[in-house]
Structure formats: structure tokens, C-alpha cells
Amino acid sequence: METRSLSSSHHRTSPYKVGVPPKQKLWKEFSATLRETFFSDDPLRSFKDQPSSRKLILGIQAVFPIFEWGRSYTLAKFKGDLIAGLTIASLCIPQDIGYAKLANLAPQYGLYSSFVPPLVYAFMGSSRDIAIGPVAVVSLLLGTLLQNEIDPTENAYEYRRLAFTATFFAGVTQATLGILRLGFLIDFLSHAAIVGFMGGAAITIALQQLKGFLGIVNFTKNTDIISVMQSVVSSAHHGWNLPTIFIGSTFLVFLLVAKYIGKKNKKFFWVAAIAPLISVILSTFFVYITHAEKKGVQIVKHIEKGLNRPSVSELYFSGDYVLKGARIGVVAGIIALTEAVAIGRTFATMKDYQIDGNKEMVALGAMNIAGSMTSCYVATGSFSRSAVNFMAGCQTAISNIVMSIVVLLALLFITPLFKYTPNAILSSIIISAVIGLIDYDAAILIWKIDKFDFIACMGAFFGVVFASVEIGLLIAIVISFAKLLLQVTRPRTALLGKIPRTNVYRNIQQYPEATKVPGVLIIRVDSAIYFSNSNYIRERILRWLADEEEQLKADGLPQVQVLIVEMSPVTDIDTSGIHALEELHRSLERKSIELVLANPGPVVMDKLYASKLANLIGEDKIFLTVADAVQTCVPKFTDEV
Incomplete structure (x- = not known):
């Protein structure tokens, strides 16, 4: 039986002729290619065969998705969003103050950036889980690039104007990519390069915090590991402050233990979420009652009280700084966009829903444009806050609105209470936050899967650590393109x-x-x-x-x-x-x-x-x-x- 089937399988028959597709008309072929390239999701599908009034409603919902899902919003969903919003607010307030310092801006600008941008995103974004605000990597990148143009200490006003201008162009870049449906361009920065860049940036950020953690007054402005370690070692005999080290190390241990508890048992995620705020409250109280600031402990001092001030008039639209602001904004905008889209896709997959990448870009761009006009700097999705938002049971983007309201109340009423907050605690909060950006497992997996990818990962990593953030980013882009060209040409x-x-x-x-x-x-x-x-x-x-x-x-x-x-x-x-x-x-x-x-x-x-x-x-x-x-x-x- 087996022999018969085998011989029949070899029975000679005429081979099936290869099909030749019918010739398409030029315009039809061109339009089909164009539609598949830029409009594969067919955004106009829902508008077909609809009356004019319905098209208007659908158009508004396309720009502001909140008017679509908001119709089915319930009290049960609000309870989840309320808890999540309050939880991420307790995390974002101390983080924002620290991240503003990374960007060489006054602390209130970090809080401003967690008030206006999240409100805009809540109306325009398509992700239910992403939490919006300043992030460590973008803050460091922005601060590094800006201080290369203007000294933030000697020319604080011009520096701030350039920061707002860069934020404006970051928003324009993001919105343009979304409107022109060019979001696929950010995929040219490979996952391996992003892993290396993020890991290098995390180490660089942590090293920068040694200034506040050790109480060093005169600290290098360079970000590479050699310059930082030289600055730390040279100041060891006379520049370190023991009370500052005690405060910083004590609360860093507390934060890491809280983070471990939250990671070990998902039910206790809130422990890690509120630990930064508890640290700020306890350390501030300790400094206040002991007058540790008189013993050399550096404190935040004044945080301006009140709402965001309009900053439209402060944007550079002429002069030498326009092109500089545009260049910095494009770089910061793309990095912020890459991080936000990655976060949005991750949590959308976990909850089994879809996000519209182009809508996300438009939403992120719109919020940063609005932010640049209201004294904010570049905001995006935060890994740590989005994870807390997810675990706290958020249901929709309303959690961002809740967070914004809490930040607003903090700006109006409690900012003077942060006067005695030690810089060491902010450094500890940032160090504990950025540790999660070093993804060892991803790097090991990259090594096992693709050695060339691993070279891209390590190139970006060492570029950031031993040179600068922009050099590391450049290496990441160059290696990503080199791999692409190698695969195409060979x-x-x-x-x-x-x-x-x-x-x-x-x-x-x-x-x-x-x-x-x-x-x-x-x-x-x-x-x-x-x-x-x-x-x-x-x-x-x-x-x-x-x-x-x-x-x-x-x-x-x-x-x-x-x-x-x-x-x-x-x-x-x-x-x-x-x-x-x-x-x-x-x-x-x-x-x-x-x-x-x-x-x-x-x-x-x-x-x-x-x-x-x-x-x-x-x-x-x-x-x-x-x-x-x-x-x-x-x-x-x-x-x-």
C-alpha cells in the first residue's frame, strides 16, 4: 500500500502553470501601493456611506477619542481610574521635582509638565494605560543638549526659553509624523539599540545623582563616566557631606526594599508607588527639625507656587536659537515618541486592545505643543508610572486627569512644604527609578538571538556611558541603519x-x-x-x-x-x-x-x-x-x- 502511494506520488503529470496576474491600470496600482504604505489601517473606513452629521461626529471622535469611549464610561471604571490616578500622582510629584533638576530647570517646571500635557493626552490619546509626564532619559537628554548651547546658571531665562522652544519643536515633530502617517520611521531605531541606549542612560543618570547623593558642590558638567568619577574622587576629601550621605543612603535602601516588595508581590504594588512620597515627607521633616541645612545638607529651597504661566511669548521664533531649538526638539521628540509608543503597545497587548500609532503621535505632539506654551518641557509616557497605573487598576485615560488635578492642588497649596526637601532624597528617588531601565534579561536574549543586534546594543550603551547621551544616540542610529543596509545589500x-x-x-x-x-x-x-x-x-x-x-x-x-x-x-x-x-x-x-x-x-x-x-x-x-x-x-x- 505504501509502495503504491509512493509511486503514485512520483507519477509524471504536467506541472501546474505559474499564474500571471492581470495587468492593473497605472493609477489603480499606484493608489493601492500608496494606501497600503500610508493608510493600511484605512482610517476613512468608518466614514463611508455616512450622513454629514454623522461624519462630523466621527471626525470629532477621531481627533478626541474620549468622546467615543466616554459614552460607555461608568462609575465602576471611575473607581479604578481614581485609585490609579491618586497612586501615580503620589509617585510623580517627587519624581517630577527630581527630573526637572536633570533638565537643569527649576522644580516647578517638572510639576507643570505633569499638569497640562496629561490633560491634553487624556482627550486625544488612544492608550488606556500610559501615564504622561517628564521622564528621566528625555530630561537628561534635554538638559545635556541645552546646556551645550546656554549655561543654565548664568543665563537661566534664555536657557528656559530654549527649553520651551525645543519642547515646541518636539511636539511639532511628533504631530507631523502622525499627521503624515510616517510613524514607521521610528521603527528604524532597533529594539536592541533602544535597550542599550536606555541602559547607558540609566547609568549616566544614576552617576549624575552622585552630586546630590554625596552633597558635592562643585561637580562636573560632563556626563561621561570618566569625568563623573574623576569629579567624585577629587572631591572625596573635602566635598562630601556625611549627613547628606546618611539621608541619601538610608532612603535609597528604603526605596529599593519597597520596590522589591512591590515587584515580588503584585498586591503590594502600592508600597513601591507611595514610597517616594513617604521618603520626601520623612526626609523633609527630618531636615526641618534638625536644621540639617546648616550642616551642609543641600535642600530644594523655593518652589514657585501657583498654576503654569503662559510661555508663548518666550518661544524663539527668530534669531540664532530657532534652529538650535528645532534640532534639540527633533531629537528629544523622537526619543520621547519611541518610549511612549513602546509603552503604549506593551500595555495594549497585555490588555488585548489596539492603539492607533498615528493618533498617539498626534496626541503626544499636541500635548507638547500645548505644554511649550504653558511653561512645560518635553513630556512623554513613563515606564515606571505606566506600570503603576496598570497595576493600580486604571480603566481609561481618566487616571491621567485625576493625576493632573492632584498635581494642580500640589502646585496651589503644598509646594512651600517642599522647601526643606533634601536634594539627596531626590537623587535617591531618581536612582531607584532608573535602575529598572537597565534590562539585563533583554541584553542576554539579544546576545543569544543576534550577535549583530548585540553589537548595536553595546555600541549605544558604551557610547552613552563613556561619551555622552547624544553620542550614544548617534551610535545607536548608525548601527541600526548599518544593520538594515547590510541585510538589504547582502x-x-x-x-x-x-x-x-x-x-x-x-x-x-x-x-x-x-x-x-x-x-x-x-x-x-x-x-x-x-x-x-x-x-x-x-x-x-x-x-x-x-x-x-x-x-x-x-x-x-x-x-x-x-x-x-x-x-x-x-x-x-x-x-x-x-x-x-x-x-x-x-x-x-x-x-x-x-x-x-x-x-x-x-x-x-x-x-x-x-x-x-x-x-x-x-x-x-x-x-x-x-x-x-x-x-x-x-x-x-x-x-x-
Whole structure:
């Protein structure tokens, strides 16, 4: 029974002819490609066949999603959002004061940035879980780039104006990417590069906190590890303050223990969330009753009370600082966008809902534009706060509104209470927060999966740690693009063999038991064939052929008579690719070797016929499968069992 089925499987039948797609009209083909590239989600689908009044409502809901999901909002959802909002507010207030210092701005600007931007995002964003506000990496990046242009101590007003200008251009960049549906551009920064950049930035941020943690007055403005450690060591004898070290180390241990408890048992997430605020309250009270500020403990001093001031008039729209603000804003905006989109996608996957990437970009851009006009600096989604928001049971973006209201109340009533807050506690809070950005597991996984990715990861990491944030970012981008170019220009090819007792042909490196067909060389091309790689693919196929012929000659076996190119992975081909196949065909003709193509896709088939290459090779030399090609070109082989 088995013998009959096996012989019937080898029964010669006419191979199924490869389909040639009908020729499309130029405009239809162009519009389909354009729609798939920029409008794959078909944003106008819901507007079709709708009356004008309905289209207006749908348009408002598209820009402000809160008017869509808000109709089904319930008291039960509000309870979850209220608890989550209060929890993240207790975390964000001390963090914001510390992050503002990272950006070389007065503490109130960190609080401002957790008031206006979250309100705007709540109305325009599509993520239910993301918590908006200043973050450590963007604050450090902004502070580093800004202080290269203006000294924040000697020219505080101009520095602040440039910060608002950079925030404005960060928002414009984000909104433009969303409106033009160019969000795919941020995907060019690979995951590995982001892991390395974030880890390096976390270490750099932690090192910067040694100034406040140790009570050092004269500290380097450079961010690289060598400069920082030199500054720390040189000030060891006379610059360190023991009461400051005591306060900082005590509460750092407390914060890390609270974080461990929250991580170990998800029910106690709130312990880690409120630990920073408790630390601020206790340390402030301790400094106040002991007058530790008189013993050299540096304190926050004055935090301006009241609402955000309008800052439209402070933005640079002319002069030398416009281009500088735009350059800094574009960099900060893209990094902030990358972080926010990554957070949004992560939590959306965990809760099994979809976020609209382009809407997210527009929402983030709008909130930063509004923020730049209300004394805020660049805000985005925060990893730590979003995780707390998620674990606290948030249901919608209303949790951001609750957080904003709490921050507003803090600005109106309690900012004077932070006067005696020691800088050491802010440093401890930042150190405990950024430790989570160092993802050891991700780095180990990257090493196991892709060594080139690991090089990108480590390049970004060491660039940030040993040079600067912008150098590390530049290295991350360069290596990411280098990997992309390498994959495009040097695609993989594989030698195929027949799996025993089947008609399946697979890579002989992956399946050592696969056997070569006598007189036939089967090569698979694992990429589209474009101008960037067409010559390489042609030369690589000829090298495969030369190596095979040399081996056959050495073994005294018949030479190759047929070369089959398996083209199922070839999704597209351009003029250069067609030309490369023509040259390959001519080279093989001179060697009396037939060129056969197997399983070209519809786009490739269309171009083979349009270029007349199908006629040159011969329509009878294009097959649906490798098995069909072998069966037709080498009939003797198909008779063997």
C-alpha cells in the first residue's frame, strides 16, 4: 500500500502553470501601493456611506477619542481610574521635582509638565494605560543638549526659553509624523539599540545623582563616566557631606526594599508607588527639625507656587536659537515618541486592545505643543508610572486627569512644604527609578538571538556611558541603519536539497539529510532583488555554481546541467534585478547550463513578463514548485524511489 502511494506520488503529470496576474491600470496600482504604505489601517473606513452629521461626529471622535469611549464610561471604571490616578500622582510629584533638576530647570517646571500635557493626552490619546509626564532619559537628554548651547546658571531665562522652544519643536515633530502617517520611521531605531541606549542612560543618570547623593558642590558638567568619577574622587576629601550621605543612603535602601516588595508581590504594588512620597515627607521633616541645612545638607529651597504661566511669548521664533531649538526638539521628540509608543503597545497587548500609532503621535505632539506654551518641557509616557497605573487598576485615560488635578492642588497649596526637601532624597528617588531601565534579561536574549543586534546594543550603551547621551544616540542610529543596509545589500541565499521520501526541498545546512539532485543546483534567494543587492545575488549564485562544479569535478561526478532559482521569498524585483537575471542567464548559457525559476510571486511574474525576461528564459522554464522543476528538467530522477 505504501509502495503504491509512493509511486503514485512520483507519477509524471504536467506541472501546474505559474499564474500571471492581470495587468492593473497605472493609477489603480499606484493608489493601492500608496494606501497600503500610508493608510493600511484605512482610517476613512468608518466614514463611508455616512450622513454629514454623522461624519462630523466621527471626525470629532477621531481627533478626541474620549468622546467615543466616554459614552460607555461608568462609575465602576471611575473607581479604578481614581485609585490609579491618586497612586501615580503620589509617585510623580517627587519624581517630577527630581527630573526637572536633570533638565537643569527649576522644580516647578517638572510639576507643570505633569499638569497640562496629561490633560491634553487624556482627550486625544488612544492608550488606556500610559501615564504622561517628564521622564528621566528625555530630561537628561534635554538638559545635556541645552546646556551645550546656554549655561543654565548664568543665563537661566534664555536657557528656559530654549527649553520651551525645543519642547515646541518636539511636539511639532511628533504631530507631523502622525499627521503624515510616517510613524514607521521610528521603527528604524532597533529594539536592541533602544535597550542599550536606555541602559547607558540609566547609568549616566544614576552617576549624575552622585552630586546630590554625596552633597558635592562643585561637580562636573560632563556626563561621561570618566569625568563623573574623576569629579567624585577629587572631591572625596573635602566635598562630601556625611549627613547628606546618611539621608541619601538610608532612603535609597528604603526605596529599593519597597520596590522589591512591590515587584515580588503584585498586591503590594502600592508600597513601591507611595514610597517616594513617604521618603520626601520623612526626609523633609527630618531636615526641618534638625536644621540639617546648616550642616551642609543641600535642600530644594523655593518652589514657585501657583498654576503654569503662559510661555508663548518666550518661544524663539527668530534669531540664532530657532534652529538650535528645532534640532534639540527633533531629537528629544523622537526619543520621547519611541518610549511612549513602546509603552503604549506593551500595555495594549497585555490588555488585548489596539492603539492607533498615528493618533498617539498626534496626541503626544499636541500635548507638547500645548505644554511649550504653558511653561512645560518635553513630556512623554513613563515606564515606571505606566506600570503603576496598570497595576493600580486604571480603566481609561481618566487616571491621567485625576493625576493632573492632584498635581494642580500640589502646585496651589503644598509646594512651600517642599522647601526643606533634601536634594539627596531626590537623587535617591531618581536612582531607584532608573535602575529598572537597565534590562539585563533583554541584553542576554539579544546576545543569544543576534550577535549583530548585540553589537548595536553595546555600541549605544558604551557610547552613552563613556561619551555622552547624544553620542550614544548617534551610535545607536548608525548601527541600526548599518544593520538594515547590510541585510538589504547582502541578503541570504541557500543551497537546497531533497528531503528523503518527499517532494520537499529545503536548506541542506538546516537539514543535513537532504540530498542534492544529480546534475541540478537548487538555490533559494531570501530577499527581494533590488538595485542595492542585484549584483551581489548574481555573483553569489555564480559562486555557488563554481564551488559546486569544483566539488563535482573532484568527486568525478557529472557536472551541473540545470540551475534552479527558488524565488518564493523574492517579494519584489526592480529593473536592476531584471538586468541581473538577464546577465545570469547569459553567463549560464555560455556554460551550457539551463536557468530555471521556481515559484515567483505575482509582482515578480508581472515584471518578468513586462520586461520580456520570461520569454528570454522561456515560459516553459518557470515552474510553480521546485519539485515540478526537477520533475520536468530531470525526468530520470523522478523514476527513482
